Amino acid sequence: MSPATPSPIAFPDVILPQSASQLRTEVRSFLDEERARGTVLGRPDSWLAGWDPGFSRRLAERGWVGMALPTEYGGAGRGFLERYVVIEELLAAGAPVSAHWVSDRQAGPSVLEHGTDEQRRFFLPRIAAGQCFFSIGMSEKGSGSDLASVATRAERTTTGGWRLTGTKMWTGGAHANDYAIVLARTDETEDKHAGLSQFIVDLRAPGVRIEPIRLMSGEHRFNALHLEGVELPGSMLLGRRGDGWKQVTGELAFERSGPERYLSTFPLLVSLLRELEQRSVTAEQLTHVGILTARLHSIRRLSLGVAASLDAGAPADIRAALVKDLGTRLEGTLTETVRSVLPTPADPHATPGSHPELLAFALLHSPGYTLRGGTNEILRGIITRGLEQH
Ligand SMILES: Cc1cc2nc3c(=O)[nH]c(=O)nc-3n(C[C@H](O)[C@H](O)[C@H](O)COP(=O)(O)OP(=O)(O)OC[C@H]3O[C@@H](n4cnc5c(N)ncnc54)[C@H](O)[C@@H]3O)c2cc1C
The missing domain is CATH 1.20.140.10 (Butyryl-CoA Dehydrogenase, subunit A, domain 3)
Known part of the structure; x- marks a missing residue:
């Protein structure tokens, strides 16, 4: 790396776009309406614990879910800075955003970047409409920090699909959401970062068993996600086989x-x-x-x-x-x-x-x-x- 390369911890000084203050006013007035409905309780950790699909859909109607997704896939085609303004207002208010949080934050951008056109056309408009909620299926027992050591296996079936076997831990919202993006080993390789792939798993599919993990408060937010020979069509591979780690x-x-x-x-x-x-x-x-x-x-x-x-x-x-x-x-x-x-x-x-x-x-x-x-x-x-x- 040349000495002229900017430091990886140099932060640009950001000036928010002019549209930001208008947007902020609109979000605040939406939040006032929602407070009047009794949906916004101002709770901490609302992005993890405030599950309210009705709120997510009303937010989506304003164009504030999937904001950064392109319009051709149902998004609002707005930038990350405008999205930032919306989500910081929602979080500061303690609004119940957890139903769509993962879809909006990472499943949507992932499908956009790595998905086939068929996957994009199916998932992205639903995400932007607040009608399709995702969980993250990465961690396993013993594979949290050392994520590349995941033991969940995906094998090819004779019909060109995949069969998934393993247990994911801490899968937030799996009991309520529609899909999870699951990281699984597809190939045995010397380099443990190779041979991994991502799959979109329908959380209602046969072979999916969801076991609650309760928080200290007694709340049910997390789960062990057991994949007991779950059969997926070939079209549910996300991105390229073996590129899972990079993705x-x-x-x-x-x-x-x-x-x-x-x-x-x-x-x-x-x-x-x-x-x-x-x-x-x-x-x-x-x-x-x-x-x-x-x-x-x-x-x-x-x-x-x-x-x-x-x-x-x-x-x-x-x-x-x-x-x-x-x-x-x-x-x-x-x-x-x-x-x-x-x-x-x-x-x-x-x-x-x-x-x-x-x-x-x-x-x-x-x-x-x-x-x-x-x-x-x-x-x-x-x-x-x-x-x-x-
Ligand atoms: C509230 C909550 C929500 C979560 N939601 C999800 C979810 O939705 N989906 C999902 O897939 N996962 C989820 N996770 C899992 C989370 O990503 C893992 O808990 C995290 O990555 C740590 O992994 P671990 O629990 O296996 O701990 P370990 O990796 O076993 O780590 C234990 C301790 O050892 C330390 N340690 C480990 N390796 C090193 C190292 N190389 N150097 C120095 N210290 C080290 C860690 O810092 C930690 O303090 C969630 C976890 C929590 C607590």
Whole structure:
């Protein structure tokens, strides 16, 4: 790499397009309507836990699902920066976006990039209409950080299709969604990164067994996804046989780069401010709020830099890893700071949307912030390697 190559952790200073402020106003007024309907409770982690297909469809009617997909496939043909404005508003408000989250964030872009024209024409308009929800079928027991060691096998059938056998772990939303993109081994190779392929699996197909994994809160969001000889037609191979690793790493850039990696607990800060408004506030409390706000502001600027790189089609994986490491740590710090600024007992059974309930929600979800989508230790390895290569 030449010395003139920009550092992989240099972030462009982003100016949002002019259309952004109009768009932001439209999203806020949509959210006001939804609040009046009672669908937006301002909960933390709403991109993971707020499953509301009706909300997703109404959002799609505004053109805000599959925003960056081309219009010929039913998308809105708008850029990643405009999409960023929409999703940051939704996350900040704690809107229930989890039904379409994975389809919008990574399944759609993956099908667009690697899919056949038939796959694009079938899946993309449905995704953009908020009518087709995807799960991520990557991790397995013992194959999380070391994803290339997946043991799920896909064998050719005599009819030109595939038979999948194995168990995926932590498959978010598999009990409610329509499809999962599953990473499986198709060929035995010396290099474990070769011989992997991706498949689109219908989650209602015979041989699919879904076993709940409950969170500490008792919520059912995750599953073990057992694939017990699931037969797929040949047309459900996504991309090229053997290119699974390359495809999955590209997908991870989308998975790791968004504002959900620092805004998961933001609604709790909003709730704290509402609580403080009703009290006389000390200088110390204000200082803590100020520090959190400053950190959020600086991570937002970095995160926008990642969105700008994606918009320009430039590689963003190292920058995304850095923002995700900083951002997910802030998600935990925010929860702890809110707790110390206003010592309120967390109560999962308190009135939905009240401060004690939101605090309990954020606390019970907190072990996942720095794990999901790749742990922070793994992210730091990616950043270090990127810097060394530079
Ligand atoms: C809330 C939540 C949602 C998730 N959703 C999904 C989903 O929808 N679909 C899906 O496929 N997966 C999902 N996952 C799985 C997630 O991607 C994995 O948990 C994650 O990649 C870590 O893998 P692991 O759990 O196997 O931990 P391990 O890989 O076993 O890691 C255990 C510990 O060892 C450390 N470690 C491992 N290797 C190294 C190394 N080389 N150097 C330094 N430290 C290392 C890790 O950082 C970690 O602290 C989800 C996980 C969580 C918690």
